[in-house]
Amino acid sequence: MRAIELFAGAGGLGMGISQAGFRPAQVVEWDRWCCDTIRENRKAKVGGIGHWPLPTEGDIRAVDFRRHEGNIDLVTGGPPCQPFSLGGKHRAHADARDMWPEAVRVVRETRPRAFVFENVKGLTRASFATYLAHIVHQLTYPELTPLPGEAWLDHMVRLERHHTAKGSSDELRYNVVYRVLNAANYGVPQRRERVVFAGFRADLGIEWSFPEETHSLESLLWEQVRSGDYWDQHKVAKRHRVIDARLHARGLALAEKPQTAAWLTVRDAIGDLPDPEREPELAAACLNHRFQGGARSYVGHTGSPLDEAGKTLKAGVHGVPGGENMLRRADGSVRYFSVRESARLQTFPDAFRFHGSWSEAMRQLGNAVPVQLAHAVGKNVARHLVAA
Structure with a gap:
């Protein structure tokens, strides 16, 4: 199945989608460092992206996608999220960095069978509710474009009227759903919440819902508090078994073992890597594994405990060098990941x-979609498209 990857970044979303069975016909990204990252890993055939086309580097607004019309199964991407980030200035639709209109344009020009877009959880804030509805309506009716000089609220009114009227049977329309997904619930060792939009072309008659969660915090607490299996697996001595008091109480309250798998922790993810601060020579043998000094803990930025799912990696002024992209060891000391x-x-x-x-590199990672989360969603989309 053929796909188009927009706002590709370092390739996390596209990689997961490719692993789910889609082959990108075009990959678009404006940032040169991200494009360099994609080009090198494509050349090395890492992560299943060896078959990707070379990225189209530049402003998406200058790219014509009409040559793909009718030949694309899936359009994916993460329109730049700064206008909606919980750490940003919340300018939303007034922000020139808002690329949602371009995402809608690509859907309009290519008429894919489906699309998957993601953004930060901040987009679901109450203050953005009207614009969120505007995004959903635009994705539902991508051909109902703004008139020259039309304000977005006026466009919203036209979309609402169209939505409540009897539409044309041959119009391009998508059935759109969205949900905030926590990556930790899908096997990612990080508590990372993203809002994901999925749409299927209405003429396909596809009934779809987001994939079921496979992992849970309750299962992790069962293994840490009730059975002790987590600590035994990692060979952690009892004196080093540190767990937050509230989480410990929550674990004690569990009556039976949950059916889901346990959340993965920071220790699960990096426990086999040498500490780059304490074992620099061993760490030097690992790709991109060097110590970065300057980490410090302060209110609101205390790092990720070793035996919990990691906190959300961040990019920009509130991530690096803001102080949250840190490991917090059992002894309370911190260092940057x-x-x-x-x-x-x-x-x-x-x-x-x-x-x-x-x-x-940390900016690229802070903006990325976890590959495993993208794969979970993409695999579910692919299964329904194949069956349609």
Whole structure:
């Protein structure tokens, strides 16, 4: 099945989608460092992207997608999320970085059988509710474009009227659903919440829902508090078994073992890697695994405990160098995650190389979709498209 990957970044979403059985016909990204990352790993055939076309590097607004019309099964991407980030200035539709109109344009020009777009959880804030509805209506009726000079609220009114009227049977329309997904519930060692939009062309008659969650915090607490299996597996001495008091109480309250798998922790993800601060020579043998100094803990930025799912890796002024992309050891000391450790938390393969400085590579990772989460959603979409 053929796909188009927009706003590709370092390739996390596209990689997971490719692993689910889609072959990209075009990959678009404006950032040169991200494009360098994709080009090198494509050449090395890492992560299943060896078959990708070379990325189209540049402004998506200058790219014409009409040559793909009728030949694309899936369009995916993460329109730049700064206008909606919980750490940003919340300018939303007034922000020139808002690329949702371009995502809608690509759907309109290619008429794919389905699309999957993702964004930060902040898009679901109450203050953005009207614009969120505007996005959903645009994705539902991508051919109902804004009129010249029309304000977005006026366009919203036209979309609402069209939605409640009897539409044309031959119009391009998509059945759209969205949900906030926590990556930890799908086998990612990180508590990372993203809002995911999925749409299927209405003429296909596909009934779809988001994939069931496979992992849970309750299962992890059962293994840590009730059975002790987690600690035994990692050979952690009793004196080093540190767990938050509230989580410990929650674990004690569990009456029976949950059926889901346990959340993966930071220790699960990076426990086999040498500590780049304490074992620099051993760490040097690992790709992108170098110590970065300067980490410090302060209110609101205390790092990720070793035996919990990691906190959300971040990019921008509130991530690097803001202080949250850190490991918090059992003794309370902190250090920044290396690029390789961060890649593990985002479920990138170990052979995947990130271009640029530490801060640049961490920016790429902070903006990425975990590969495992993308694969879980993409696999479910692929199954329904094959059956249609």
